[in-house]
Amino acid sequence: MEDTEEEVLLSDDQKLDIAKWFLLNSPPGEIQYVAKDLKSLLNDEDVYRRAAAEAFPLYNKSNIICLHFPNRSGEVLVSSFSEISEDEYLDPRTAQVGKVDHVRQICTTMRPATDEELPSPYIEEYRCALDAEISKYVEEAYPKGVFSVYCTNGKDAEDCGSDFELVVVITATRHSPQNFCNGSWVSIWNIEFKDELQTVEVRGKLQVTAHYFEEGNVQLDAKHECRDSTIFQSPDDSADSLMNIIRHHETEYLTSLQASYSNLPDSTFKELRRKLPVTRTLFPWHSTLQFSLTRDLEKELGIEK
Amino acid sequence: MEAAMGLMRRMPPKHTETALSALLSLLPDHSSDLLSQIDQPLQVLCDVDNAKEFILCEYNRDADSYRSPWSNKYHPPLEEGIYPSSELRKLEIEANEIFTVYRDQYYEGGISSVYLWEDDDNEGFVACFLIKKDGSKYAHGKRGYLHEGGWDAIHVIQVGPEVQGMAHYCLTSTIMLSLTTNGDTSGTFNLSGSIRRQMKADLCVEDGHLCNMGKMIEELEGKLRNQLDQVYFGKTKEMVCTLRPPSELLLPMALPEARKP
Numbered sequence: 001m002e003d004t005e006e007e008v009l010l011s012d013d014q015k016l017d018i019a020k021w022f023l024l025n026s027p028p029g030e031i032q033y034v035a036k037d038l039k040s041l042l043n044d045e046d047v048y049r050r051a052a053a054e055a056f057p058l059y060n061k062s063n064i065i066c067l068h069f070p071n072r073s074g075e076v077l078v079s080s081f082s083e084i085s086e087d088e089y090l091d092p093r094t095a096q097v098g099k100v101d102h103v104r105q106i107c108t109t110m111r112p113a114t115d116e117e118l119p120s121p122y123i124e125e126y127r128c129a130l131d132a133e134i135s136k137y138v139e140e141a142y143p144k145g146v147f148s149v150y151c152t153n154g155k156d157a158e159d160c161g162s163d164f165e166l167v168v169v170i171t172a173t174r175h176s177p178q179n180f181c182n183g184s185w186v187s188i189w190n191i192e193f194k195d196e197l198q199t200v201e202v203r204g205k206l207q208v209t210a211h212y213f214e215e216g217n218v219q220l221d222a223k224h225e226c227r228d229s230t231i232f233q234s235p236d237d238s239a240d241s242l243m244n245i246i247r248h249h250e251t252e253y254l255t256s257l258q259a260s261y262s263n264l265p266d267s268t269f270k271e272l273r274r275k276l277p278v279t280r281t282l283f284p285w286h287s288t289l290q291f292s293l294t295r296d297l298e299k300e301l302g303i304e305k
Numbered sequence: 306m307e308a309a310m311g312l313m314r315r316m317p318p319k320h321t322e323t324a325l326s327a328l329l330s331l332l333p334d335h336s337s338d339l340l341s342q343i344d345q346p347l348q349v350l351c352d353v354d355n356a357k358e359f360i361l362c363e364y365n366r367d368a369d370s371y372r373s374p375w376s377n378k379y380h381p382p383l384e385e386g387i388y389p390s391s392e393l394r395k396l397e398i399e400a401n402e403i404f405t406v407y408r409d410q411y412y413e414g415g416i417s418s419v420y421l422w423e424d425d426d427n428e429g430f431v432a433c434f435l436i437k438k439d440g441s442k443y444a445h446g447k448r449g450y451l452h453e454g455g456w457d458a459i460h461v462i463q464v465g466p467e468v469q470g471m472a473h474y475c476l477t478s479t480i481m482l483s484l485t486t487n488g489d490t491s492g493t494f495n496l497s498g499s500i501r502r503q504m505k506a507d508l509c510v511e512d513g514h515l516c517n518m519g520k521m522i523e524e525l526e527g528k529l530r531n532q533l534d535q536v537y538f539g540k541t542k543e544m545v546c547t548l549r550p551p552s553e554l555l556l557p558m559a560l561p562e563a564r565k566p
Contacts (some may be wrong), residue, residue, distance in 0.1 A: 010330055018327045022312060025324075030315050037308040041331060142549055172548040183544035206492070208548070210541035213314050216500035218537035220545070221317070224492025254549055256491035261542045263450070264496075265534055268484055271440035271448060272456040273530055277410030285403075285519040286512065 012047055019051035027211040027219065028063050028184035029175040031056070032105070056102040057086055064171050064186055066146045067107040069098055076100075076107055081150040081167050090117055092150055093131060119155035123164055126193070127151055129239035134168055137243050141250070142185075145172045153192075166191045168246065180214035189246055198232040202242065204249055208257065222260075224253050306338055313343055318497040319483060321345055344479045344499065347437045347457045349416060350380050360418040360435040362459070374401045374418045389421050393430060397421040400515055404434055407519065411526075412438045414445030415456075427465055429472070434460040434522055440484070452487040453495075456480065460522045467510050474517060476504045478525045480533065496538060500529060 010018075019038055026034040039048050060078045068075050069091075076082065076091040076098040084090055087100050090113055097117065098107040119127055131149045138145040147170040154164030168189040175182050185208050192201040203225070210220040226249050230241045260268075265275075277283055309328050316324040325343050329336050340363060348361045352373035359365075365372040367386040370379035374397060379386045389397060400419040408417040415438030424431045440446040440454035458480050465473035483497035504525045508517040 025316055025320060027315055034315055037311040041308040174547050181540055181544055183548055185548040208545055210544035212537055212540040217314050217318055218498030219317055220541040221495045257545060260486055260491055260494040264538060268450045269534060271446040271451050272438055272454055274411050283407050283523055285516040
């Protein structure tokens with residue numbers, strides 16, 4: 001192959017694009033490993049540094065990574081919902097803003113959020129009530145779950161009579177490189193409070209990934225979207241029914257994931273290759289010599305069973 | 306090379322081709338190593354003489370043409386391409402016929418091709434058995450369960466020279482697969498990946514090379530299928546259940562009563 005391959009030297013921009021592609025396609029929790037391999041492969045500190053600076057923020061946000069505050073007073077989720085500036089992210093529960101070093105994936109400093117960055121007292125009542133309910137649910141359903149509730153629209157509404165939108169983000173990750181296994185669960189719930197109709201529209205997006213790579217590379221990538229609605233009530237009652245909606249859909253989704261797995265051996269996987277031939281006995285390699293003389297293999301084997 | 310293989314272990318299997326071509330452009334000096342160590346999804350061409358499809362790989366390629374196992378002709382036509390000796394070609398024809406039946410019995414569809422060539426280094430020969438199956442409901446999925454489903458099997462087997470009625474066989478098998486199901490309540494569920502294993506044996510030549518190779522392939526292919534099913538899919542399922550355990554696994558705990566909305 002190498003004799004026909006023309007030597008084409010890549011420009012720095014092409015290298016940069018390739019490096020970014022690898023970083024952005026890292027499975028959840030594995031970007032640091034990918035970065036290490038990539039760095040040694042590129043052998044070009046400058047290109048690597050540029051690629052990392054561009055790719056890490058995108059990766060961190062789309063994977064919603066969770067970082068501890070430097071004083072361990074809580075954690076902040078890096079996402080487009082919590083983003084104040086490219087390296088500042090809000091934790092609404094503690095009303096703190098963490099400054100994030102994207103490439104090192106740590107939170108370096110923190111500061112109290114300003115009034116402008118936080119929702120009005122009216123909205124905060126809804127947000128806080130939902131936060132409390134979701135907290136109970138996450139604690140019960142996820143051994144290592146992290147969540148946050150944001151106001152993404154209409155956060156300055158002072159009184160009833162206005163629409164607003166809350167977003168619940170729940171993530172659970174597990175990294176166990178010594179067992180060659182990583183996984184992540186992310187659910188994002190968009191909740192639109194519509195004052196005129198007195199309804200609350202709920203849209204959920206769930207994504208579950210798992211990667212097992214001992215002597216191989218097998219990845220699960222599962223996604224689901226769902227919708228529901230409820231009526232606009234007081235902060236506490238809304239929070240309660242919203243939590244029940246979320247719990248219901250997530251439990252149902254987990255059940256369907258398990259069903260997909262249990263269908264594998266007998267139906268889905270069989271579509272690709274059967275465990276045993278249609279004849280239900282191992283292939284008769286010994287008798288194939290005679291068959292090939294007749295040139296009528298298929299027929300012969302059909303009769304043989 | 307080690308870093309390149311490290312990356313391939315992590316990139317999503319559905320992006321293998323993109324990842325490989327990226328590595329080839331970053332490491333042009335390692336292209337033959339990369340191509341031999343990283344398997345890519347199999348491609349297919351149609352043999353015009355026989356109106357039959359055949360599978361493309363490095364082993365039936367010469368320049369930019371590929372030799373069909375059915376007509377023994379290169380596509381597109383090639384002057385002075387490399388061909389197996391007439392003795393090996395005879396075995397190749399037979400292997401293709403039998404492997405077609407084997408493939409049909411296990412796969413209920415799909416395409417297979419077998420290529421043989423002389424192994425000058427150790428006075429034996431090498432055979433490559435390939436299977437490609439599209440199991441989606443739009444192609445060869447008989448039961449209609451799969452929205453998308455691909456299985457590529459690559460078996461390369463080195464056969465040593467005959468010594469006192471015995472020969473040494475070394476088989477390397479790779480399976481690449483991807484399956485996707487789609488449903489209103491279950492969303493998109495995709496599992497994809499690849500694994501590679503090796504198997505060696507010294508076998509009596511009296512039974513015929515084809516019989517010996519076939520049995521080894523059948524055994525290893527079955528093992529790989531089992532491992533994917535039990536170990537690899539099993540581990541990803543276990544991971545899902547660690548992230549969010551099904552309720553029956555949770556400690557008994559009073560669930561708050563669902564209040565009326």
